[in-house]
Amino acid sequence: MNPFINLGIRHDIVNAISELGFENPTPIQEQSIPVLLTGSNDFVGLAQTGTGKTAAFGLPLLELLDFEENHPQALVLCPTRELCLQITNDIKNYAKNMNNVHVVAVYGGASIQDQLRQIKRGVQIVVATPGRMLDIINRKAIDFSKVKFVVLDEADEMLNMGFQEDIDSILSTTPDEKKTWLFSATMPSEVRRIAKKYMDNPFELTMGEKNTGNVNIDHEYYVVRARDKYAAFKRIVDNNPSIFGIVFCRTKIETQEIAESLMKDGYNADSLHGDLSQQQRDKVMKRYRERSLQLLIATDVAARGIDVNDVTHVINYSLPDEIENYTHRSGRTARAGKTGVSIAIINSKELGKIRQIERTIGKKFIKAEIPTGFDVCEKQLFSLLHKVHNVTVNEEQIEQYIPRIMDEFKDLDKEQIIKRFASLEFNRFLDYYQNAPDLNAPADDRMRDGERGERGMRDAGGKSEYTRLFINLGSVDEFNRGDLLGYICNNSKISGRTVGKIDVKGVYSFFEVSNGDVDQVVNNFKGVEFKGREVRIEISGEGTSSPRSGGSERREGGGGYQRREGGSGGGYNRDRNSGGGERREGGFNRDRNKSAGSGGGGFRDFSGKPREERPERRRRF
Numbered sequence: 054m055n056p057f058i059n060l061g062i063r064h065d066i067v068n069a070i071s072e073l074g075f076e077n078p079t080p081i082q083e084q085s086i087p088v089l090l091t092g093s094n095d096f097v098g099l100a101q102t103g104t105g106k107t108a109a110f111g112l113p114l115l116e117l118l119d120f121e122e123n124h125p126q127a128l129v130l131c132p133t134r135e136l137c138l139q140i141t142n143d144i145k146n147y148a149k150n151m152n153n154v155h156v157v158a159v160y161g162g163a164s165i166q167d168q169l170r171q172i173k174r175g176v177q178i179v180v181a182t183p184g185r186m187l188d189i190i191n192r193k194a195i196d197f198s199k200v201k202f203v204v205l206d207e208a209d210e211m212l213n214m215g216f217q218e219d220i221d222s223i224l225s226t227t228p229d230e231k232k233t234w235l236f237s238a239t240m241p242s243e244v245r246r247i248a249k250k251y252m253d254n255p256f257e258l259t260m261g262e263k264n265t266g267n268v269n270i271d272h273e274y275y276v277v278r279a280r281d282k283y284a285a286f287k288r289i290v291d292n293n294p295s296i297f298g299i300v301f302c303r304t305k306i307e308t309q310e311i312a313e314s315l316m317k318d319g320y321n322a323d324s325l326h327g328d329l330s331q332q333q334r335d336k337v338m339k340r341y342r343e344r345s346l347q348l349l350i351a352t353d354v355a356a357r358g359i360d361v362n363d364v365t366h367v368i369n370y371s372l373p374d375e376i377e378n379y380t381h382r383s384g385r386t387a388r389a390g391k392t393g394v395s396i397a398i399i400n401s402k403e404l405g406k407i408r409q410i411e412r413t414i415g416k417k418f419i420k421a422e423i424p425t426g427f428d429v430c431e432k433q434l435f436s437l438l439h440k441v442h443n444v445t446v447n448e449e450q451i452e453q454y455i456p457r458i459m460d461e462f463k464d465l466d467k468e469q470i471i472k473r474f475a476s477l478e479f480n481r482f483l484d485y486y487q488n489a490p491d492l493n494a495p496a497d498d499r500m501r502d503g504e505r506g507e508r509g510m511r512d513a514g515g516k517s518e519y520t521r522l523f524i525n526l527g528s529v530d531e532f533n534r535g536d537l538l539g540y541i542c543n544n545s546k547i548s549g550r551t552v553g554k555i556d557v558k559g560v561y562s563f564f565e566v567s568n569g570d571v572d573q574v575v576n577n578f579k580g581v582e583f584k585g586r587e588v589r590i591e592i593s594g595e596g597t598s599s600p601r602s603g604g605s606e607r608r609e610g611g612g613g614y615q616r617r618e619g620g621s622g623g624g625y626n627r628d629r630n631s632g633g634g635e636r637r638e639g640g641f642n643r644d645r646n647k648s649a650g651s652g653g654g655g656f657r658d659f660s661g662k663p664r665e666e667r668p669e670r671r672r673r674f
């Protein structure tokens with residue numbers, strides 16, 4: 054018998070989740086389901102990423118609601134539409150054998166009329182992002198007066214996005230006696246505050262140690278010079294031929310730029326961030342889920358909570374500003390008991406940050422070396438041979454060509470044929486990587502910066518006049534920009550004129566101060582408390598983002614490998630007919646005409662030559 058039955062889940066649901074491969078409850082499900090089924094507590098559930106928190110609240114909701122009634126009884130709030138659709142889809146899957154279960158996804162960027170129509174028809178479970186939900190409430194198009202349960206998923210992210218007031222307004226339309234459940238992978242002090250604000254004496258369940266990362270993830274870091282970052286990143290990708298990864302950048306601009314460069318360099322990559330239209334985002338997610346994209350380049354917000362099967366690598370192209378976000382990022386791999394690798398590409402000044410992350414996730418990073426060009430060649434060669442070995446032969450189609458193929462090879466023995474097939478790729482790889490520079494930061498760099506330790510991070514603002522600082526106060530603490538400016542100046546005794554941009558978020562904010570004032574601000578804030586809580590000031594990430602810096606790194610970086618597998622289309626015929634229009638195909642044609650030894654398609658631009666020195670290529674899309 055499926056053990057979910059013993060937890061109190063009915064057969065119809067158990068049959069449906071069995072089909073999804075849920076044979077045993079995960080620890081958070083095992084512990085939380087019996088508590089939630091009593092329906093009598095507010096609840097906080099903390100468990101590592103990818104351990105099934107959606108079902109931990111979704112299954113009890115299906116048990117507790119009355120599906121004979123067609124009014125909203127449960128509201129799930131989450132930060133992004135991707136997550137909203139994912140949760141809706143998950144709950145619908147659990148309920149597929151039940152009658153009259155209506156779940157609606159309410160999120161911005163899509164037709165509100167469709168959503169209103171679905172609501173009008175009658176729903177019991179509403180899964181929503183706060184902005185659109187409030188819009189619908191303001192139109193008086195939904196009645197939450199009989200809501201029994203509210204679930205806050207990724208609540209800290211919702212507040213960071215500035216949804217505090219919206220959430221307050223939404224919850225004010227639900228009855229006081231409803232129960233509120235909060236699930237999270239991390240418990241920053243901000244989440245604790247949320248629990249305090251929205252819950253009454255919640256039952257708290259923590260699986261394992263608080264805030265620790267998923268134990269199935271291996272963490273690696275690579276130290277490179279800033280100007281080599283893009284090339285190093287691509288070499289890491291090239292060294293993992295079967296990579297199916299999510300790459301995190303810090304800003305939307307950086308995300309877009311890296312994705313565009315990767316596409317130009319022939320990778321199956323695309324970006325996911327908040328400046329894309331809903332249609333674009335949906336399309337990207339669909340392609341990624343179907344694995345026709347190999348690399349998804351994303352911001353923290355866009356990829357929070359995303360559950361895609363078998364992500365092999367998470368790459369931190371830039372480290373996150375908030376350490377908790379590292380846990381959420383790396384948690385996109387190693388889901389549902391699988392394993393995965395999380396990689397950070399850092400400069401030597403960021404070693405201190407790696408140590409901080411290690412303390413938070415409770416696991417050590419492995420220091421890795423950027424592979425040499427030769428290592429990559431070898432990896433790609435054997436990956437190719439492996440593919441040749443395992444390829445499914447279409448006997449019917451190939452049959453007609455066999456006599457001609459045999460005739461072509463009649464003067465070669467088996468060993469010679471194998472050597473030639475292998476060389477076809479290997480020659481090109483060698484050729485491509487022959488001048489590959491060592492991309493690891495020189496040891497003396499690391500030593501110097503390592504000695505400076507945390508102080509080194511402080512200099513990360515680089516050449517900008519201003520340094521961007523993080524403060525753990527935000528709109529939740531009722532600060533607006535003016536208040537925060539006053540608060541900073543009063544406490545650190547600096548003039549308001551030397552403060553640059555102030556960016557107030559939900560539970561934290563960023564502000565810029567001139568480089569010369571950084572020490573004074575940090576020192577004068579030592580020991581300062583706000584409402585009994587220690588005020589934290591930290592240097593933020595890599596300083597103010599500048600679109601230009603990414604561009605110059607890439608120009609120097611070069612590199613790139615033309616993905617041929619897994620992509621959508623781009624078939625042999627098109628290759629032959631395209632006349633060299635697209636890089637991949639063009640390369641193939643050109644190379645075929647040149648000599649047997651350089652088959653084309655494979656590695657590109659590795660030489661590290663500036664882009665301008667390379668032949669012009671057209672984009673693929």
Ligand SMILES: Nc1ncnc2c1ncn2[C@@H]1O[C@H](COP(=O)(O)OP(=O)(O)OP(=O)(O)O)[C@@H](O)[C@H]1O
Pocket residue numbers: 073074075076077078079082100101102103104105106107108237238357358359360384385388389
């Ligand atoms: N009991 C189970 N057995 C097998 N697979 C499961 C089980 N429960 C959930 N899963 C699968 O595990 C994956 C992760 O689940 P889910 O997205 O709910 O994780 P999560 O804990 O919410 O993660 P995150 O904190 O990253 O949002 C999903 O693909 C889900 O289908």
